[in-house]
Amino acid sequence: MVTHAGSLLELKAIKKSFNQNHVLKGIDLGVRAGEVHVLLGENGAGKSTLIKIMTGAYQKDAGEIYWEGLNVQINNPVDAMNLGIATIYQELNVIPELKVYENIFLGREIKKGGKISLIDHKKMKKEAERALGMLGQDPKIADRILGELGIGQQQLVEIAKALTLDAKLIIMDEPTASLSGSEVEQLYKCVEQLTERGIAIVFISHRLDEIRRMGDRITILRDGFKIDTLNVKTTETDHWIELMVGRSLDEKYPKQSFTLGNEGFRVENLKVAGTTEPIDFSVNYGEIVGISGLVGAGRTELARAIFGADKHEQGKVFIDGKQVKIKSPKDAIRAGIAFITEDRKSEGLLLDQPLDFNIAMANMKKFKNKSNLVNLKAIRNEAKNYVKELKVRPDDIDLHARKLSGGNQQKVVIAKWLCTKAKVFIFDEPTRGIDVGAKVEVYRLMNQLVESGAIVLMISSDLPEILGMCDRVLVMSEGKITADLAIKEATQERIMKAATGVEEASTEQFIKAATGG
Amino acid sequence: MSEAVIQKEQAAEEKKSFKHFLSKFGALIGLIILVVVLTFMSDKFLTVNNVMNIARQSSINALLAIGMLLPILTAGIDLSVGSILAISIMTMGIVSVNMGMSPILGIIVCLAVGAGFGLLNGLLLTKLRLPHPFISTLGTMNIARGIALIITAAAPIAGFPFMIQYLGREFVGPIPVSFLLVIAVYIVFHIFLTRTQTGRHIYAIGGNKEAAHLSGINVDRVLIIVYTISGLMAGLAGLVMVGRVNSAFPLAGLSYELDAIAAVIIGGASFFGGVGTVWGTLIGAMIIAVLRNGLNLLNVSADFQMAVIGIVIIAAVYVDVLRQRNSKKN
Numbered sequence: 001m002v003t004h005a006g007s008l009l010e011l012k013a014i015k016k017s018f019n020q021n022h023v024l025k026g027i028d029l030g031v032r033a034g035e036v037h038v039l040l041g042e043n044g045a046g047k048s049t050l051i052k053i054m055t056g057a058y059q060k061d062a063g064e065i066y067w068e069g070l071n072v073q074i075n076n077p078v079d080a081m082n083l084g085i086a087t088i089y090q091e092l093n094v095i096p097e098l099k100v101y102e103n104i105f106l107g108r109e110i111k112k113g114g115k116i117s118l119i120d121h122k123k124m125k126k127e128a129e130r131a132l133g134m135l136g137q138d139p140k141i142a143d144r145i146l147g148e149l150g151i152g153q154q155q156l157v158e159i160a161k162a163l164t165l166d167a168k169l170i171i172m173d174e175p176t177a178s179l180s181g182s183e184v185e186q187l188y189k190c191v192e193q194l195t196e197r198g199i200a201i202v203f204i205s206h207r208l209d210e211i212r213r214m215g216d217r218i219t220i221l222r223d224g225f226k227i228d229t230l231n232v233k234t235t236e237t238d239h240w241i242e243l244m245v246g247r248s249l250d251e252k253y254p255k256q257s258f259t260l261g262n263e264g265f266r267v268e269n270l271k272v273a274g275t276t277e278p279i280d281f282s283v284n285y286g287e288i289v290g291i292s293g294l295v296g297a298g299r300t301e302l303a304r305a306i307f308g309a310d311k312h313e314q315g316k317v318f319i320d321g322k323q324v325k326i327k328s329p330k331d332a333i334r335a336g337i338a339f340i341t342e343d344r345k346s347e348g349l350l351l352d353q354p355l356d357f358n359i360a361m362a363n364m365k366k367f368k369n370k371s372n373l374v375n376l377k378a379i380r381n382e383a384k385n386y387v388k389e390l391k392v393r394p395d396d397i398d399l400h401a402r403k404l405s406g407g408n409q410q411k412v413v414i415a416k417w418l419c420t421k422a423k424v425f426i427f428d429e430p431t432r433g434i435d436v437g438a439k440v441e442v443y444r445l446m447n448q449l450v451e452s453g454a455i456v457l458m459i460s461s462d463l464p465e466i467l468g469m470c471d472r473v474l475v476m477s478e479g480k481i482t483a484d485l486a487i488k489e490a491t492q493e494r495i496m497k498a499a500t501g502v503e504e505a506s507t508e509q510f511i512k513a514a515t516g517g
Numbered sequence: 518m519s520e521a522v523i524q525k526e527q528a529a530e531e532k533k534s535f536k537h538f539l540s541k542f543g544a545l546i547g548l549i550i551l552v553v554v555l556t557f558m559s560d561k562f563l564t565v566n567n568v569m570n571i572a573r574q575s576s577i578n579a580l581l582a583i584g585m586l587l588p589i590l591t592a593g594i595d596l597s598v599g600s601i602l603a604i605s606i607m608t609m610g611i612v613s614v615n616m617g618m619s620p621i622l623g624i625i626v627c628l629a630v631g632a633g634f635g636l637l638n639g640l641l642l643t644k645l646r647l648p649h650p651f652i653s654t655l656g657t658m659n660i661a662r663g664i665a666l667i668i669t670a671a672a673p674i675a676g677f678p679f680m681i682q683y684l685g686r687e688f689v690g691p692i693p694v695s696f697l698l699v700i701a702v703y704i705v706f707h708i709f710l711t712r713t714q715t716g717r718h719i720y721a722i723g724g725n726k727e728a729a730h731l732s733g734i735n736v737d738r739v740l741i742i743v744y745t746i747s748g749l750m751a752g753l754a755g756l757v758m759v760g761r762v763n764s765a766f767p768l769a770g771l772s773y774e775l776d777a778i779a780a781v782i783i784g785g786a787s788f789f790g791g792v793g794t795v796w797g798t799l800i801g802a803m804i805i806a807v808l809r810n811g812l813n814l815l816n817v818s819a820d821f822q823m824a825v826i827g828i829v830i831i832a833a834v835y836v837d838v839l840r841q842r843n844s845k846k847n
Binding site: 307309328329330332333334339341346347348349350351352353357360361362364365368372373374376416420 | 708711712713714716717718720721724725727728729730731732733734735787791792
C-alpha cells in the first residue's frame, strides 16, 4: 500500500459534478500538519465544493482521500469529525440562547454515570474552560450566554469546540469576513496557537493581505482545476492573481459598443444606512456600467438603497438631470427604475403562480380598464409577447414559475421589469447559477436595452463578465467606491487590487488615471 | 402548421386541461361524492326542504370563511372572527334594541364595529410589527370577546326589529335570503380577488412577500385592507345569525373561526399563502355543512361529527400534499 508521508490530508484527483455541471475536474491537494493552507479562487472555481468534500457534506464522484497516509472514505460529517476534521463555517453554527460551554458540547453532552444519566455540567464547563484557555481566551466566558459575545468571540468558541473534538485539521471558510479589526488580530493569534500544537488549518479567503500574513502555502483553483500550490513567503501577490484569473475572454461575451450619450442617471451623496462614506456616481446613455467588488463590499446594499428597498440616510438620485424622490420600491418603479435582484427565487418571483401573473405583478395598474378592473386578457397577451420576445422556454404562460430553469426564470424577471416600462435597469448578479447559453441571451438583452435608450448597471462578482460586457467599472470595497475605471484600463489585476484593498496608494493612482485627475 | 402537429398540440392541451381540472375541482368532486353517498343512505337528504336547510345552515360559516380566505391567501390567519361577530351583534343590540334607535343605524354599527376590529388587527400587524397575525388576532379575539361580555353584563339581547332579522330569517320563494347573500358576496369576492389590483396584490404577497415589496406593492396597505375585510365579514355573518335566532348573546360565534379556517383549507387554499380560490372556499363551506346535515339525518351524535370533520380536514390537505408531490416529480 502506498502511503503519503508528510501529509496529514492528501486528496488525489477529486472529481465532482452536479447534474451536467463539472465543478471539480480532478483536484490534488496535500495539507501538512501544522501549516496554514490557503485556498484561493474566483467565485465558482470550486473552493466551497472541495471543502464540503473534506467535511463530508458532499461525496466525491471520483478520486481518493488519504488521512495520515491511510486511504479513507468520508461519507458524512460524522466520519470527518471522527477523523479529526472540524469546520468553522462563515455562518456560525451556534445557538445564541445557550451558554458557551453548552454550545461547545452541543449534541455530545457529557453525562454522569448511573441509570438516569444526567448531564455533567461541571465537567463540561471545565473542559470548555481548558479549550478556551488553549486559545488564549479568558476561561470565565465558558459560563456566559453565547449571544452576549461578539461575533469574533463566538467564532473562537467554535474553534474551542473543534479543540475539544481533538481536531487535527480545522477548515475555516472566510473566517474574517464579518470580523472587526481587533477581532481579526485575535483570530490570527489563535491560529498561531493552533499551528504550534501541530494542528493544520485550511482556509478560504479573498483578502490578499490576510493570506500573506497568515498563510504558509497557497493553492490556487480555477474552473474546477488546481492551477498550482505555492509557498506564500516566496511568491508575489500579483502572480497569485494572474494564476487565479488567467483566462481569455472568448465568444462568451457578445459585447456591442454604442456611441456614448449624455448622462442619464446620477447618484449624489447617497449614504447607505450603516456605512460611513456617501457615494457618488453617474451613468451615461450608451454604456453598461459594472459594479465589481467582493461579497460584502456593499454593492447590493447600494442598489437596494437606490431602489428604496432599504432606507438611505441621505442623498439624491437624478434621472435625465431631474431629481426623483424615492422612499419605497413603488416610488422607484414610478420613476422608471428596475431592480433585477440577486436571488430571483426569494426576491423576484412568485414561484407558484403562472408566468403571466409574474410578468404583470409589478405593474397591475397598466392593465386596468375603464371600470377599474384588471383586464386578464390584456395581461395574457402582453405576457405572450414577452415570452416570445425573450425566448422563454417552455413558452407556456400558464406554467408556474417554479417549473422553469434558472435562465428562463431570469428572463421572466426581466420581462416583469420590461413590463413596467423602466428606463434604468440595475442587474444584481444577473447570470449567477444559469447556464452558458442563457447567459449569452441575458447579455444580448442588455445590449438591446442600451441600444433602445435604457441605462444599464450590472453588479457582478464574475470578473470576466464585467470585463466582457461593461464599458466602465466601479469597484467597491467596504461600502466605498474605490475605483472608477474605463474598461480599457481595467485589468483583472487592477480590479482585484481595488476590491481587496491592497496597495491603497496605487488604487488611488488608478482612480486619478481613470478620472483624469 | 401540419395537421399532425395541430393534433399533437390539442392532445397535449387536453391532457393539461384534465390535470388542471382535477387540481382545480378536487374539492368539488369530493362534495359530489358526499352528496351521492348521502342520497343513497337517507331518503330525506336530497329534498328541496333539506337542501334549502343546508344552504341556510352553511351561510354563517360561508361568510366567515370568505373573509378568512383573504388573510390565509397572504400566508396569515384571523383567529378573531368569532369574537368580532359577537361584539358586532352585541353593539347592534345595544343600539337598536336597548337604546331603541333605528335598525339601519344598528346594521351600520354592526358592520362598522366588525370592520373596525379588523382594521385594528391590520394595524397591530403592520404598525406594531407583531411577528405573526396568529398573535395579533389571538389578542383581539380575547379583547373583543371580553368587551362583548362587559358591555352587556353577559346577558343576551332579544327582540330585534324585522329589518335586522330579514337577512337571516326570510326566504325568496324556497331560497333563504341568507344564501342569496352568500352567493352575491362570493361573486363580489371573486371579482375582487381576480380582477382588481388589490386582489392580485393579495396573491402576490402570499406568494412571495419580499418579491411583492420589491415589485412596488405597498404590502402594509394591502394587509390592512385584508384584515379589515375579514372583520367586516364577521360583522355581516353576525347580522345573519341574529336573524336566524332572533337574539344576540355575547358568547355567540365561539370557536367559529376554526370552522371558517377548515372551510378555506378543505377548499384547497394553501396555508402558506398565495394559493386558493373563492369557489374552492364555497365548496369547503358546503362540504362542512353537508357533512353536519347528513350525519344528523343518520342520527350520528355531535361528538362523532366533530371527529369526522377532523378526519376530512386532514384527508383534504393530504390529498393536496400528494398532488403537489406528484407534480413536483413530473
